[in-house]
Structures are given as C-alpha cells and as structure tokens.
Amino acid sequence: MPELAEIHRIVHFIRQHLVGKTLSKVQAQNDDIVFGKVGTSASEFQKAMQGKQIMGAGQQGKYFWITMSSPPHAVMHFGMAGWLKIKDADTYYYRSDKPADKEWPPKYWKFLLETSDEPKTEAAFVDARRLARIRLVDCPADDIRNHTPLKENGPDPVTDKDIVNEAWLKEKVGKKKVPIKALLLDQANISGIGNWMGDEILYHSKIHPEQYSNTLNDDQIKELHAAIHYVCSTSIGVLADSEKFPEHWLFNHRWGKGKKNQPAVLPNGDKITFLTVGGRTSAVVPAVQKKTGAVAKDVDEDAADGTPANTKRKRIAPKKESDSEAEETPKTKKRGASPKQSIKSEEESEEEKPKPAVIGRRQSTRTK
Structure with a gap:
C-alpha cells in the first residue's frame, strides 16, 4: 500500500496538473467494491464531479482528497496497487515497456477525468486488485478531516507536525x-x-x-x-x-x-x-x-x-x-x-x- 511519501507524490501532481481546472467529462465504472463498500456508487461519483472545478487537494497519511467547487468532495486511498495516472505526466510508481501500460485509457480504470482547457488534462484512477476505496464526503472542504474515514485516523506527521511532537x-x-x-x-x-x-x-x-x-x-x-x-x-x-x-x-x-x-x-x-x-x-x-x-x-x-x-x-x-x-x-x-x-x-x-x-x-x- 502506498505510504505517506507516495501519497504526497500524487497530491503534488494533482495540484500541478488538475487544481484550478474544470472537469468537462467524467466517467466512472460501476464497482460495488471500490465505490460501493464505502457507500458511494460510480454514478453518484460521476454526477458529483461532472462540470465542477477542482479547487484543491490534500492528504492525511495514506488518504488523499480532491476538493471541488461545491460539495461533495472525493476522498480516496489506493489499497495495495491503486494509483492515479495523469496522461503524459510522470506520476506513476513504476516504469514499463509493455505497450498495454501505455494505452489510454489505462487498463483497470475506475474513473476518468478530462478538463475543459486546451490542451486538456486527462487523469485516471486505476486499481487492478480492487482494494482501493473511493468515496464522496458531503461537507465544506475545510471540514473533510472531521468526517469518516479521516477522523478515525491519527495525525499525519507532516501535515500535523505541531501535534506529533x-x-x-x-x-x-x-x-x-x-x-x-x-x-x-x-x-x-x-x-x-x-x-x-x-x-x-x-x-x-x-x-x-x-x-x-x-x-x-x-x-x-x-x-x-x-x-x-x-x-x-x-x-x-x-x-x-x-x-x-x-x-x-x-x-x-x-x-x-x-x-x-x-x-x-x-x-x-x-x-x-x-x-x-x-x-x-x-x-x-x-x-x-x-x-x-x-x-x-x-x-x-x-x-x-x-x-x-x-x-x-x-x-x-x-x-x-x-x-x-x-x-x-x-x-x-x-x-x-x-x-x-x-x-x-x-x-x-x-x-x-x-x-x-x-x-x-x-x-x-x-x-x-
């Protein structure tokens, strides 16, 4: 499972490539485990993200989130083998010469994002093993950490450095x-x-x-x-x-x-x-x-x-x-x-x- 350092990496790329942009197209594949086990459906996720602007991204340990121009917001973790790919960006955690790994959309995608700007930015959440979790949290962006699952987890030693003394x-x-x-x-x-x-x-x-x-x-x-x-x-x-x-x-x-x-x-x-x-x-x-x-x-x-x-x-x-x-x-x-x-x-x-x-x-x- 990606740890604090890897999640920091992906939050960095979300901020670099997606924050400030409007999602013109959102696709989500039905998955009763990745979405369903945390009370969200693919259709709900797609509806919640479509047409909205991405305002920010954050992290608490192994969890990360994307905040939108209005609630709800997406809170995610990668499970064992999940990741967020951004087309033509070097976000991923391994290299491969396999042609299939260079295809777009990538194999095992759970949702696809496409921005309205030109050139457009495309992102894909992938998870072959279906141990990742994607949920919607309906609250003000600043209040995400006071809701499940983040409120059940301890402080982040980087984000909460003053607490972890x-x-x-x-x-x-x-x-x-x-x-x-x-x-x-x-x-x-x-x-x-x-x-x-x-x-x-x-x-x-x-x-x-x-x-x-x-x-x-x-x-x-x-x-x-x-x-x-x-x-x-x-x-x-x-x-x-x-x-x-x-x-x-x-x-x-x-x-x-x-x-x-x-x-x-x-x-x-x-x-x-x-x-x-x-x-x-x-x-x-x-x-x-x-x-x-x-x-x-x-x-x-x-x-x-x-x-x-x-x-x-x-x-x-x-x-x-x-x-x-x-x-x-x-x-x-x-x-x-x-x-x-x-x-x-x-x-x-x-x-x-x-x-x-x-x-x-x-x-x-x-x-x-």
Whole structure:
C-alpha cells in the first residue's frame, strides 16, 4: 500500500496538473467494491464531479482528497496497487515497456477525468486488485478531516507536525504495551507510516521493532521522534523518488539487490535480518537496533539469517471493510518498497518475489 511519501507524490501532481481546472467529462465504472463498500456508487461519483472545478487537494497519511467547487468532495486511498495516472505526466510508481501500460485509457480504470482547457488534462484512477476505496464526503472542504474515514485516523506527521511532537509521542507510546513497530503501523495512532517507512524510522532511531512501546526510555523516544520527522520530510522532499533517497538508508540495501538467497547487508558490512512483527515482515540491523527492554518475542534464528524471504505464501482474502477502514491497520497487508524503485505492494513483494518497480528516472531492469 502506498505510504505517506507516495501519497504526497500524487497530491503534488494533482495540484500541478488538475487544481484550478474544470472537469468537462467524467466517467466512472460501476464497482460495488471500490465505490460501493464505502457507500458511494460510480454514478453518484460521476454526477458529483461532472462540470465542477477542482479547487484543491490534500492528504492525511495514506488518504488523499480532491476538493471541488461545491460539495461533495472525493476522498480516496489506493489499497495495495491503486494509483492515479495523469496522461503524459510522470506520476506513476513504476516504469514499463509493455505497450498495454501505455494505452489510454489505462487498463483497470475506475474513473476518468478530462478538463475543459486546451490542451486538456486527462487523469485516471486505476486499481487492478480492487482494494482501493473511493468515496464522496458531503461537507465544506475545510471540514473533510472531521468526517469518516479521516477522523478515525491519527495525525499525519507532516501535515500535523505541531501535534506529533515529542510530548505527544511520549504519551502515545507510554499508554500502550505493543511492539513499537506495530504501534507505528496502526493508522489509528499515526497516519501514513507503513512497512518500509516504519523500518527506516526504527533503524535511524536504533530501536528494535519488537520492543514494547511502553519500555522506551526518554532518550529513545527523543530519537524516535527525530527519526519520524527525518524519514518523512526527506522522502517527501524528493517526491518519494527512491533513486534520490540517501545512500545510507536501510531502504537501499534491504532487498538483497533482487538476488535470490543473497544476504542483505549495509555498505559497512552490518547484516540485515528479517523477522515478523505485528504480522509484517520487518528488516532489522541487529548491530544497531538493540533490545533494551521487554520484547514481544525473541528473534527466530531461522528468520534472522540475513536472507530476504523469497518464498511464496498463501494469499489471504482481505477482511471486510468497516467505516474506520480497518484494513489500514497493521493487521492487514501494506505496500512495501524496493531499491532504486517506487514502493511496490508489500503483499506482492512478500508473497510473490521481491521484483520491485521504479519511481526514479532510470528504466528498471526488473519487472513488476
């Protein structure tokens, strides 16, 4: 699932290409899951958007919205593999030479937007796996975050930087006895952090992902707070273009360079091990991330041999969605990331094989 950084990327392109323009044509394909599970229909969406001007776009964690010249407004998240394509713009999270991926309208589109200006701008929301959600929220634009699903989610560490301060974090971790990685992934606590960002944050703060949150000392909380803002601000500063991530980041070395059974190591030789925390595969650097308090369990020696997991696992059907968007918590799969690439579906990278796709400028030599 796209995380905070990727959503920031798409909001950037919406503002660049769509804001201020009037929609002369809107098409929406009936989908009782993508639209219907959140109480919207394709026809309602089409009617609500047709002929209106796009006034703005915003983000809270993994959710984003488009505000119109009058309510209702569209609030969306991408699920595992959804995205918003803008014709002739470089918004997407991977490159492909397949002719089908260059077709317009693109395959698996859920809605198409076309602006009235010349040259017109065309956009398409795509989702092959139907785990994305598109809804209408009928309220003033400034009040969107006070409505479901945003009101059920925690603050965004970038948008709500003043809220996500050290004192707030200390109170949050102290109230819960859960592995700190699980706490970070739970969108009810803090919005936007997924698997790769959570691992990166814990690596920079030198905290073991299994350590119980309420055992962190003041110095660790201070480091954790600093790492949250460092990783978030750095990744959005380059529009989630992983080719521009700092070379020393765990992100760049956790994938074994795509070689099966190839141990993952940092440039300094520190081994990267893998274990499951909160139902998610986590990358850990034991030489840096020490256990300084009670942990959920000891690291499984077989899982900590430094080799990325390449085995296929049986797919699990997505749980029924509630208004609080339960699939956004760490109990379900989220999007991960890969080196020199945009961040691919965590489910795809864990359950199939880590063959990531690119956000950066160079053509990927791997396939999705």
